[in-house]
Amino acid sequence: MRRALQSPGLNRSHLLQAFGRISRPATSNSATPPPDVMRSATADLADKFLPDPVDMVTERKVSILEPIFRDYGGHKRFKGQAATVKCFENNPLVREALGEDGKGQILIVDGGGSKRCALLGDNIAEMGYKNGWS
Numbered sequence: 001m002r003r004a005l006q007s008p009g010l011n012r013s014h015l016l017q018a019f020g021r022i023s024r025p026a027t028s029n030s031a032t033p034p035p036d037v038m039r040s041a042t043a044d045l046a047d048k049f050l051p052d053p054v055d056m057v058t059e060r061k062v063s064i065l066e067p068i069f070r071d072y073g074g075h076k077r078f079k080g081q082a083a084t085v086k087c088f089e090n091n092p093l094v095r096e097a098l099g100e101d102g103k104g105q106i107l108i109v110d111g112g113g114s115k116r117c118a119l120l121g122d123n124i125a126e127m128g129y130k131n132g133w134s
Contacts, residue, residue: 080104080134088112091119098124102133 042064083105087093094109107128111119 078106078134080106082106082108084108084110086110086112087119089114089117089119091124094119095124095127098128098131098133100131102128102131104132104134106134 046064080102081104083097085093085097085107087109088111094107097107109119
């Protein structure tokens with residue numbers, strides 16, 4: 001499974017914290033991010049956590065995720081280390097990932113933008129829940 005933000009030299013903890021993926025280590029039970037993160041725009045967060053000139057940041061291949069995500073677990077806020085699965089109209093990798101011990105991680109599913117089929121249904125979601133995925 002590929003991890004999100006694999007660029008060397010980036011402080012993963014600060015980036016993920018800044019962009020709402022991790023607010024504290026996964027062992028904490030508080031899902032409320034710090035107030036300044038909740039109200040910050042992407043540009044403000046990038047300025048705070050990526051103070052290098054734009055050309056240096058671009059060389060690191062930093063990606064900003066579009067705000068297209070939905071919460072399917074009934075929680076508006078959640079946290080954990082992000083893990084990414086890339087699959088197009090085929091979900092065995094999603095099933096495999098959620099079959100592992102999640103340890104509070106968040107699974108990001110990159111379905112290539114397709115809306116022709118579901119990649120996560122109730123059975124696979126339940127498996128992820130039982131295996132400790134956030």
